[in-house]
Amino acid sequence: MTYRIVEIEVTEPLPKLVLKSGETGFAFLLRRKGRAIGFLMRSYSEGTILCPDMLSEWIVQDLKTKLLQENIREELLPSVQGHLSFPSLTVAICTKDRPDNVDRCLKALLKLQQPRGDRPPQFQILVVDNAPSNDRTQNLVASLSQVCYVQEPKPGLDFARNRAIQETKTELLAFLDDDVVVDRHWFDGLVEAWQENPDAAAFTGLVLPYELVTDAQILFERRGGFRRGFEKIRYGKTLPGNPLYPCGAGIFGAGCNMAFRRDVLLHLGGFDEALDTGSPLPGGGDLDIFYRVIRAEYSLVYEPQYLVFHEHRREYDKLRRQYWSWGLGFMAFVVKSYHTDPLQRSRLRWLIKWWFKYQYHNLKQSLRGRNPSPPALVWAEIWGGIVGLFGEYGRSQKRVEQIRKQFS
Amino acid sequence: MKATPFRPYKVLNLELSEGIPELLPDGRYQGIFLVVWWHRIPLGALEILTQNSPLSPAQLTQQILPAITLPVGDRLLEHGFKASLPVTKAQLPQDFPPAYSALISLQNPLQKLSQQLEQIQIPPQSSVSVIICTRDRPEQLQHCLRSLQNLHHQPTEILVVDNAPSSDATKNVVAQFPAVRYLLEPQPGLSIARNTGIQASVGDLIAFTDDDVEVHPDWIFRLQQGFHDPRVMAVTGLMLPAELDSEAQLIFHRGVGGPGWKYRALVFDSEFFEAMKPFGVPAWFVGAGANMAFRREVFNKIGLFDERLGAGASGCSEDSELWYRILAEGWHCRYEPAAVVFHYHRKELEHLQEQSFQYMRGHVTALLIQFAKYHHWGNLRRLFVALPRYYSRLLWNALIKGFKGRNMTLITEIFGCFSGIGFYFSRR
Numbered sequence: 001m002t003y004r005i006v007e008i009e010v011t012e013p014l015p016k017l018v019l020k021s022g023e024t025g026f027a028f029l030l031r032r033k034g035r036a037i038g039f040l041m042r043s044y045s046e047g048t049i050l051c052p053d054m055l056s057e058w059i060v061q062d063l064k065t066k067l068l069q070e071n072i073r074e075e076l077l078p079s080v081q082g083h084l085s086f087p088s089l090t091v092a093i094c095t096k097d098r099p100d101n102v103d104r105c106l107k108a109l110l111k112l113q114q115p116r117g118d119r120p121p122q123f124q125i126l127v128v129d130n131a132p133s134n135d136r137t138q139n140l141v142a143s144l145s146q147v148c149y150v151q152e153p154k155p156g157l158d159f160a161r162n163r164a165i166q167e168t169k170t171e172l173l174a175f176l177d178d179d180v181v182v183d184r185h186w187f188d189g190l191v192e193a194w195q196e197n198p199d200a201a202a203f204t205g206l207v208l209p210y211e212l213v214t215d216a217q218i219l220f221e222r223r224g225g226f227r228r229g230f231e232k233i234r235y236g237k238t239l240p241g242n243p244l245y246p247c248g249a250g251i252f253g254a255g256c257n258m259a260f261r262r263d264v265l266l267h268l269g270g271f272d273e274a275l276d277t278g279s280p281l282p283g284g285g286d287l288d289i290f291y292r293v294i295r296a297e298y299s300l301v302y303e304p305q306y307l308v309f310h311e312h313r314r315e316y317d318k319l320r321r322q323y324w325s326w327g328l329g330f331m332a333f334v335v336k337s338y339h340t341d342p343l344q345r346s347r348l349r350w351l352i353k354w355w356f357k358y359q360y361h362n363l364k365q366s367l368r369g370r371n372p373s374p375p376a377l378v379w380a381e382i383w384g385g386i387v388g389l390f391g392e393y394g395r396s397q398k399r400v401e402q403i404r405k406q407f408s
Numbered sequence: 409m410k411a412t413p414f415r416p417y418k419v420l421n422l423e424l425s426e427g428i429p430e431l432l433p434d435g436r437y438q439g440i441f442l443v444v445w446w447h448r449i450p451l452g453a454l455e456i457l458t459q460n461s462p463l464s465p466a467q468l469t470q471q472i473l474p475a476i477t478l479p480v481g482d483r484l485l486e487h488g489f490k491a492s493l494p495v496t497k498a499q500l501p502q503d504f505p506p507a508y509s510a511l512i513s514l515q516n517p518l519q520k521l522s523q524q525l526e527q528i529q530i531p532p533q534s535s536v537s538v539i540i541c542t543r544d545r546p547e548q549l550q551h552c553l554r555s556l557q558n559l560h561h562q563p564t565e566i567l568v569v570d571n572a573p574s575s576d577a578t579k580n581v582v583a584q585f586p587a588v589r590y591l592l593e594p595q596p597g598l599s600i601a602r603n604t605g606i607q608a609s610v611g612d613l614i615a616f617t618d619d620d621v622e623v624h625p626d627w628i629f630r631l632q633q634g635f636h637d638p639r640v641m642a643v644t645g646l647m648l649p650a651e652l653d654s655e656a657q658l659i660f661h662r663g664v665g666g667p668g669w670k671y672r673a674l675v676f677d678s679e680f681f682e683a684m685k686p687f688g689v690p691a692w693f694v695g696a697g698a699n700m701a702f703r704r705e706v707f708n709k710i711g712l713f714d715e716r717l718g719a720g721a722s723g724c725s726e727d728s729e730l731w732y733r734i735l736a737e738g739w740h741c742r743y744e745p746a747a748v749v750f751h752y753h754r755k756e757l758e759h760l761q762e763q764s765f766q767y768m769r770g771h772v773t774a775l776l777i778q779f780a781k782y783h784h785w786g787n788l789r790r791l792f793v794a795l796p797r798y799y800s801r802l803l804w805n806a807l808i809k810g811f812k813g814r815n816m817t818l819i820t821e822i823f824g825c826f827s828g829i830g831f832y833f834s835r836r
Contacts, residue, residue, distance in 0.1 A: 060505040064511060073469070
């Protein structure tokens with residue numbers, strides 16, 4: 001299975017699209033005057049011709065409200081725009097042995113860093129090379145004068161992230177995973193989010209698929225991917241209508257595209273190194289920092305224009321492992337919070353109950369063929385959750401201690 | 409259980425055309441009930457908790473947008489944004505999506521919306537009589553009459569029907585307003601008073617409001633506009649809370665405070681009536697008695713308010729029973745949210761209990777009267793199947809979670825239902 005990803009600008013005439021052989025569906029990123037407003041995907045048989053009428057019908061079906069809302073926003077906007085000058089920013093890319101990914105990520109990022117007129121570059125870039133087994137990443141970065149490089153010998157994503165906090169002096173610090181490519185409006189999106197919320201401590205953004213060329217990638221995206229919608233959301237102390245808030249930290253965003261005020265990260269003691277250990281896969285470190293930001297009574301802002309494209313795991317086995325690590329990381333985060341945040345214990349217990357109930361429901365639906373994820377994947381996540389619930393955080397803390405000793 | 413003192417909500421009306429302000433937190437309030445207007449047309453409302461403010465203009469805009477988009481679409485575009493009628497268990501043809509080109513080419517939707525609404529002509533024969541029935545609430549009546557002086561389109565006449573008063577305080581209040589006519593109806597009962605008012609009035613349209621209401625300056629004009637379709641025999645409007653200062657007011661506002669679609673117009677027609685006939689047509693969704701208007705001719709055709717119903721008799725539902733007759737005869741009722749009144753909900757919880765009792769008693773009586781008139785079995789089905797099922801579910805819920813919030817008045821309501829059956833047979 002391969003889906004073709006097409007960008008559509010709705011204010012321009014819609015194209016006529018033909019699926020080439022080997023392609024089995026379309027995914028559309030819809031923009032209105034450059035702003036991302038929707039994502040649609042659907043499978044078709046090879047050779048399908050999608051004429052503008054069919055496409056427009058589909059768009060109004062799913063996005064009529066959003067289209068009108070953007071129209072109203074445009075009319076209201078002139079009265080509310082702010083003009084604060086954006087603070088200094090470092091973009092940190094944490095990577096381990098994936099120089100090709102870093103290369104791709106940097107290329108897109110450097111396009112946005114181009115100084116406008118005679119002004120200095122709008123942000124700095126730092127590559128944190130995490131326990132590399134060779135010097136390819138180092139050599140790559142050495143060839144780019146605008147990019148800084150630092151090595152973090154202790155293996156673990158959150159060691160790398162904390163290293164980035166130590167190495168930078170800028171007011172804001174954005175993190176990107178090496179397997180993402182930033183959108184052309186990524187930086188503008190962050191600026192917009194900051195100007196609308198200069199008091200916020202953290203920003204997360206929309207994550208869309210970079211490619212949909214394998215079954216595993218399509219499967220993941222159909223399950224919802226990393227998408228958190230096309231509406232700006234400002235998270236504060238409470239969220240009416242969500243009884244699990246703020247413990248269900250998955251709503252806040254994804255760690256592959258997030259930014260923080262650096263002083264807040266320092267104040268919170270940085271990322272928890274006992275999460276995200278063992279493998280380069282994300283696992284709970286992002287949830288934990290979002291949760292702590294909110295619990296420290298700061299605001300967190302989700303901004304859909306702060307957009308990146310993420311290359312999902314191509315292989316089914318790696319995707320299964322990722323599901324497993326999500327379950328694991330999530331429960332490790334819950335268990336950790338249970339110990340460190342006594343005030344939220346009853347809610348966290350509720351969350352655990354809710355999570356298992358939800359996964360049980362997923363498994364049932366999946367066995368009946370009504371869930372995009374096959375049972376094996378759902379089960380992997382549940383199993384990860386069980387392992388995470390029973391002592392994984394403690395085991396991880398020991399591992400981290402070991403690593404620290406080894407490198408001290 | 410620890411009793412925490414109730415903190416009120418602030419009712420804030422925001423006129424978008426005057427710019428979007430910063431919303432500052434005010435510790436006296438639990439939150440803000442924000443009603444969003446555009447050139448005096450209500451477009452939506454939202455609640456903002458004090459702990460989630462301050463909100464900058466940009467942040468506030470972000471919260472406002474989803475609340476107003478559907479109502480804006482409803483007024484601007486032919487299709488795609490219509491509210492669906494309150495039809496359960498039955499199917500009505502679905503609204504289809506708007507034309508893509510119309511949606512994409514739309515510019516300055518808000519400006520266009522107000523222009524479009526001004527273009528709706530009021531029908532030629534649409535002089536208005538406003539009738540207010542009141543009983544021993546001279547102070548509230550005074551506020552109400554004062555708000556009527558601010559109407560941009562003045563009605564032909566304003567009538568106050570003083571219903572079985574215990575003093576001449578009401579008469580003295582009315583005397584302060586030379587343009588207002590005073591009528592005395594010694595026999596108690598809201599329906600009786602309303603019928604007296606109808607018979608004494610001269611307008612082509614008859615608008616009713618209550619003494620505990622303040623009307624919006626455009627109220628009459630928007631009601632008149634609502635009659636532009638000759639099939640429409642009744643128009644109702646939006647009832648907004650004037651204040652949310654007490655717990656009873658908040659519960660009323662959240663529970664029975666009005667229809668859920670709120671800011672989008674609706675036309676109740678024969679299709680709706682036929683679809684819901686087997687289940688008992690929920691005519692009460694048409695609106696509220698504090699904000700309704702009728703064509704005079706409809707009273708000649710189907711009669712006046714049923715005097716067994718309404719405050720002072722069964723308790724309520726005299727309005728919905730009349731709408732029921734209008735729909736049953738094949739005419740339309742229109743809900744027009746641009747016709748706004750601000751209602752002072754009862755402040756005391758005891759009143760809420762009493763009101764809930766009256767509501768259910770009136771409702772049940774109306775079901776029986778409707779059945780007797782038309783032999784539509786759906787009314788009995790609602791009374792003997794749907795209501796018991798509804799209340800047993802709520803009762804079960806309340807036994808587990810406690811008689812709080814919505815369920816505070818549960819027992820009273822159930823008693824009200826039984827009382828309604830008794831009332832019907834005693835007055836048959």
